[in-house]
Amino acid sequence: MRTKGWIWSCSFSFLLLCGCAQPKVLEEVGLVTTYGYDISKNGSILGTMVELTIDPASPKDVVILESEALSVRGIRNNANNKTSKRLASGQLRVIIYGEEILKQGRTGIAETLTSDPSISDMTYLAMADGTARDLLKLKTEHIPDIGNHLYKLIDQNTKGRVMPSATLQEVLHNLFSIGKEPILPILKKDGKGEVGFTGVALFKESKLVGKINSDQSFYLNLIIDKYKGGNKDVEIKSSKLKPRNQQLNKTVASLDAVNGSSKIKLINREKVEFDLDVKVDGRLLEVTSMIDLGNQENIKLVEKEITKSIKREIEKLIAYCQSKESDAMGFGEIYRSSVRHSNLTDKRWYKMFKEAKVNVNVDFSVKRTGLNE
Amino acid sequence: MKVQYQAKPQYILSTFILFFIIHSIQVGIGIQGFQRIIFSEAKNDSWISVVLAGVFTHIVVFFIIKTLQLYGPTDIYGIHIEVYGKWIGKAVNCIYIFYCLGMFVVILNNYIEVIQTWVFPTVPTWLFSISILLLVVYGVTGGIRVIAGAGFFSIILSVWILSFIGYPLRFVDFHHLLPVMESNITSILKGSYKMTITLIGFEILYIVYPFMEDRKKVIKYAHLGVAATNILYLILMLLTLSYFSPGQLENTNWPTLSLFKIVKLPFIERTEYVAVSYWLLIILPNLLLYMWAAVRGIKRSFERKTKGVIWFFTIFLFFVSIFINTRSKINQFNDFFDNIAFYIAFCYPFILYILALIKKKMTSLKEN
Amino acid sequence: MFFKKLFSTKGNLIPKDQNLIPETREKMSTEFKQRLQNSADISENEIGASGITLFSIGTLIDKTMLHRDIIDPLKGLSFDSTQKIMEHLSIGEIEKSNQMEKAVQAALDGNVIIFLDGNSSVLLAKIPSRVGRSVSYAQNESQVIGPQMAFTESLLTNMTLIRSYIKDTSLCIENLQVGSRTNKLVSIVYINGIVSEQMVGSLRKRIQEIKMDGILDSSVLEQLLAENSLTIFPQMALTERPDRVSDWLLKGKVAIFVDGSSLAIVCPQSFMEFFQSMEDSNVNWQIATFWRLLRFTALFLSVFFTALYVASLTFHYEVIPQTLLFTLSESRAKVPFPPIIEALLLEFIMELLREAGARLPTKVGQTMGIVGGIVIGTAAVEAGFTSNILIIIISLGALGSFVTPSYTMGNVIRIVRFPLIILAGFWGFYGMMFGFCFLLLHLLRQTSLGSPYLSPFYPPRFADWKDSIIRLPLSITNKRPDLTRAEDEYKFDPIKAKKHN
Known part of the structure; x- marks a missing residue:
């Protein structure tokens, strides 16, 4: 009886081995590490791909592919005709959108991509200032692999809290939630052949409506996220502090190890009024002014001035967002969660947000100055 | 056949294994995607639905044990014969056996669907079906001890998955849970009803009961097992609600698996691939226990040899599973068994308890 | 028949x-x-x-x-x-x-x-002539701390050794004859009062029922006594260490000696015990715990690592982390075979080397290391035959199988790898999981002399977990394992012992 069972299972195993799965052997797939999406002249999608080709014999590690199609998936299929390896997006790290495609509101590309299980939710999204194609075609000596370079660049800056975090998960999360809009970091290629973070793109629903610069993105980050361990130069406009550099007539306080947290509270339902409490602390490293930081009084003074200028910046930022009807900070989310049966829709919220009043309270404290007193 | 069943000493299990049996059979395929279905009814109050459904499960389990305690060491097949008489009893047993087999197919096909969507889109259904069925045959022929062992190890070896909760926690926004009680009671209850297919499995108590060493402790471990499941579901529900935004959740078929998508280990970039395959170990005890329950039914009602019955069922289930191969067919099948499961697992225990009670009273009156 | x-x-x-x-x-x-x-x-x-x-x-x-x-x-x-x-x-x-x-x-x-x-x-x-050797070092199960003696081929000497370790009046030695032609003397040794009578009885019955013309060694007897001859896993332990046997006897196990064999059979034996060494109890419990965890990790590494490589390279390139991607694909770029063939080939070479080393006389055997390491290893990579990462993985796997204290279990671990590699090569992670589930069910089904093979994990005996994959101080582990169903459950009274331990 036992041996019979043995024979049975053996024959079954052989049968099973007939149904081998279709292999995707590492060296036979073309690993796309970066996608770029632009809009072409006739309105179809123009895709640019960075394919990793690891061949010890060839000097270049990447191949840039371009193709045009009406559907997102079609781009990869069309590009497939031009490669020696089957393209696969399982190692995708970065997706870059061209500015035009976002202005037309075709962010939905990201949504389409998530139905492909091989694409990770931790893929970074970014917007190119100009076209994604130009950005990806960048070739300089110190950037042999633009895909990897962009990934490292975004990764480093996101972790360092310079850029707002925009992974596929977060962007989709905000895109689909009522009362919060997604943001994307903007990458720009400058004339010297370098790529840099220049600002943040603001959206209304899925349409690009505005941009803020990288300086303001710090304040946006402060509100959106728990901010931990960044550094920032804060500009101070005050008569009491004389700038060292008379020519520029600007005083700058350099902060390090900045920690911040914010809290939004709805205080008036009818008039839609919010309280935004921002708490920031950090190390004061440098003030470009003739002032003795050893003096406690002076520190107090600087603290006060920094508080003022942070508040001013945040108010400016909110006003800008309101004018663009882009609620990147998520006030709507707070409204929805505090008002029962609000039945909030995106459209209603855009109007309400425009009229909403936000009281900004900033609490800044200097934890310590640097090594020197 | 006799109503009571005294298991042979080598098949007796220590009672606290029941915790693992109950927990492992409840957690299986439903956990991968229950959040979306409930969310579609109860919105951001879905977690209340989970709690309500959990409480209801405890009540049902209480009545199941009450029913069993009326008879001493017996199982549902014995009770049926006792309550309904020989012929109707056997017919009801057959329905129960079909229910077990149906649940088997639901679990099997949903798992195959998941693995085909996520990992192997080109591998045919029959192949997964045969391979899993062979494992089940190998396990079920080993007897209840092996099956309970599979349940035990499937839990112990899956505990590490829980440690991944920390990753999505970085992205959660608890504002999604507010305001509490925004949905009305009806939709919350509807949400609870949708928990059926996720929660069932505890009815295996009806069948493993005579194999327990100390039947007085059954009530404790059965409730512990159910409680563990409920807590797990509640945590997952809260996590899912606060991790996904409402619109996102509506579009996500398997939110639990999608939660894995952001887990990034230094040596494994994409944990969901590992998780989907690893799920085989989690569903294995479900399949083993349902198959075993069905085989027990045949053995108890018709006194057939188990080995032939197992092979017969296997071949039968294989053909059923390759017939149900598309998404829409699977969904139809799921909905159908969702309804059946609700009545058999959640409602029927009350009826059976009342019937058994009446029968017991009547016989004692007759004797007097 | x-x-x-x-x-x-x-x-x-x-x-x-x-x-x-x-x-x-x-x-x-x-x-x-x-x-x-x-x-x-x-x-x-x-x-x-x-x-x-x-x-x-x-x-x-x-x-x-x-x-x-x-x-x-x-x-x-x-x-x-x-x-x-x-x-x-x-x-x-x-x-x-x-x-x-x-x-x-x-x-x-x-x-x-x-x-x-x-x-x-x-x-x-x-007046029998005494042909044989004197007691010598334990070479197959060597250890640093602890006695160095090993059994010899003489039953008398072996009994002397056991008696010298356990000077107890209740130590029982039962003699039986096995083999219709060889007429070997077989001794069942146990400590009365600790051992489960039922186990001795069933063992005695099994030995008496053996109808075989010649049994030359205890390893043959072990195969005949095992419950399931279809399984690859050893169900009884073979050891050459008298201290080990004595330790097990004190835990309530039964030992079987065959005249002319230098290995004792000890049963019942659980899966976990094959990964425990006698040295574990001779060192501090923290160190012993570390060693055991190390061995257990090595077990998993050895069984699954190559399969993992094959699975992720064949089907799941997505899971490879960015940092490894370059090195992996670069080393794979020149290899002409698919990963499964590559892995099987290298595993095969590894086994060849091991087998050659075992069969050759010791002096020639040393050259095998050189042949394996330099000629095959380096040359294979340079010729683009295999990727160097696989070489690391395979050697790790081999190393992992060699740390297993039991030679018989070490063999099993090496063999189990092959079906897993094949499954991984055909179905990726799903295949590996299938293999794993099969192994789990298989191990769950095994028994050793009626005791569950996966004890103490299943059926769970939490008291025995203290001396399983970890080892806690001796003063806490006062209970004999449930595996042996010992009649006297406690090694010592914990309350009385507290004063001194």
Whole structure:
């Protein structure tokens, strides 16, 4: 009886081995590490791909592919005709959108991509200032692999809290939630052949409506996220502090190890009024002014001035967002969660947000100055 | 056949294994995607639905044990014969056996669907079906001890998955849970009803009961097992609600698996691939226990040899599973068994308890 | 079935009345020679005119003892009964018999048959020649801390060793004979009062039921005693260490010794115990725990690592982390085979090297390391035959299998890898999981002498977890494992022991 069972299972195993799965052997797939999406002249999608080709014999590690199609998936299929390896997006790290495609509101590309299980939710999204194609075609000596370079660049800056975090998960999360809009970091290629973070793109629903610069993105980050361990130069406009550099007539306080947290509270339902409490602390490293930081009084003074200028910046930022009807900070989310049966829709919220009043309270404290007193 | 069943000493299990049996059979395929279905009814109050459904499960389990305690060491097949008489009893047993087999197919096909969507889109259904069925045959022929062992190890070896909760926690926004009680009671209850297919499995108590060493402790471990499941579901529900935004959740078929998508280990970039395959170990005890329950039914009602019955069922289930191969067919099948499961697992225990009670009273009156 | 028939006919070969000792010397001589097929080593000594003849198998007896203790004292004397001779001789083991069959058997066992003409009974004096070696170092299960002795091929020496470790009145040694032709002496050793009577009983029954013509070593006996002959996993332990056997005896296990075998069989044995070494209890519990965890990690590494490589390279390139991606694809770029062939090939080479090293004489064996390491390893990578990352993985796997203290289990671990690699090569992670689930169910189904193989994990005996994958201080582990179903559950009274431990 036992041996019979043995024979049975053996024959079954052989049968099973007939149904081998279709292999995707590492060296036979073309690993796309970066996608770029632009809009072409006739309105179809123009895709640019960075394919990793690891061949010890060839000097270049990447191949840039371009193709045009009406559907997102079609781009990869069309590009497939031009490669020696089957393209696969399982190692995708970065997706870059061209500015035009976002202005037309075709962010939905990201949504389409998530139905492909091989694409990770931790893929970074970014917007190119100009076209994604130009950005990806960048070739300089110190950037042999633009895909990897962009990934490292975004990764480093996101972790360092310079850029707002925009992974596929977060962007989709905000895109689909009522009362919060997604943001994307903007990458720009400058004339010297370098790529840099220049600002943040603001959206209304899925349409690009505005941009803020990288300086303001710090304040946006402060509100959106728990901010931990960044550094920032804060500009101070005050008569009491004389700038060292008379020519520029600007005083700058350099902060390090900045920690911040914010809290939004709805205080008036009818008039839609919010309280935004921002708490920031950090190390004061440098003030470009003739002032003795050893003096406690002076520190107090600087603290006060920094508080003022942070508040001013945040108010400016909110006003800008309101004018663009882009609620990147998520006030709507707070409204929805505090008002029962609000039945909030995106459209209603855009109007309400425009009229909403936000009281900004900033609490800044200097934890310590640097090594020197 | 006799109503009571005294298991042979080598098949007796220590009672606290029941915790693992109950927990492992409840957690299986439903956990991968229950959040979306409930969310579609109860919105951001879905977690209340989970709690309500959990409480209801405890009540049902209480009545199941009450029913069993009326008879001493017996199982549902014995009770049926006792309550309904020989012929109707056997017919009801057959329905129960079909229910077990149906649940088997639901679990099997949903798992195959998941693995085909996520990992192997080109591998045919029959192949997964045969391979899993062979494992089940190998396990079920080993007897209840092996099956309970599979349940035990499937839990112990899956505990590490829980440690991944920390990753999505970085992205959660608890504002999604507010305001509490925004949905009305009806939709919350509807949400609870949708928990059926996720929660069932505890009815295996009806069948493993005579194999327990100390039947007085059954009530404790059965409730512990159910409680563990409920807590797990509640945590997952809260996590899912606060991790996904409402619109996102509506579009996500398997939110639990999608939660894995952001887990990034230094040596494994994409944990969901590992998780989907690893799920085989989690569903294995479900399949083993349902198959075993069905085989027990045949053995108890018709006194057939188990080995032939197992092979017969296997071949039968294989053909059923390759017939149900598309998404829409699977969904139809799921909905159908969702309804059946609700009545058999959640409602029927009350009826059976009342019937058994009446029968017991009547016989004692007759004797007097 | 076939064996049974053979035996029953053999039993009928000699009629019953011929079984008695013949009365005359000539008849005895012919009878004796006939029964031993006129073997050339039969010796027949007539002592003077006393009418005493000594029959023996010359190769089996100690010649000096024969002269010193039997021939010399009997020389020149005459006796009228065997009883007198017995009283005259000063030999430890001597007995009287009138059965021819028994006498011949005794001769095979190293006895001299002292035949007195005209007498119907003979004396059997045991003076076996001692061929064998003295007690030496344990080489296959070596350890740094602890006794270094190993069993030898002599059953007597082995018993002496065990007795010297356990000086207990309740230590039981039961002798049985196994093998219809080899007639090996098999000893079942256990400590009465600790061991489960039922286990000894079932073991005794199994040994008695063995119908095999020749059992030469305990490893053969182990295969015959195991419950499931289809499984690859060893169900009983084989060890050469007397301290190990003694430790296990104290835990309530049963040991079986076969005469002529330097390995003792110990059962019941659980899966976990194959990964425990005697040295674990000789060092601090923290260190022992670390070692055990290390071995367990090595087990998983060894079984699954190569399969993981094959699976992720064949099907799941997504899971490879960015940092590894470049190195992996670069090393794979030149390899002409798919990963499964590559892995199987290298595993095969690895096994070849191991087997060659084991079969070659020690001096030549050392060169195998050089051949394997330099020639095959380096050259294969340089020729683009395999990727260097796979070489690391395979060597890690091999290393992992060698840390297993039990040689038999180490073999199993190496073999189990192959089906897993094939499954991984066909179905990726799903295949690996399938293999894993199968192994789990398989292990769950196994028993060793009626005890569950995965004990103490399943059925869960939390008290025994203290000495399983980890080891806690000796003062806490006062309970004997549930695996042995010991009659006396406790090693010592924890309350009394607290004062000193």
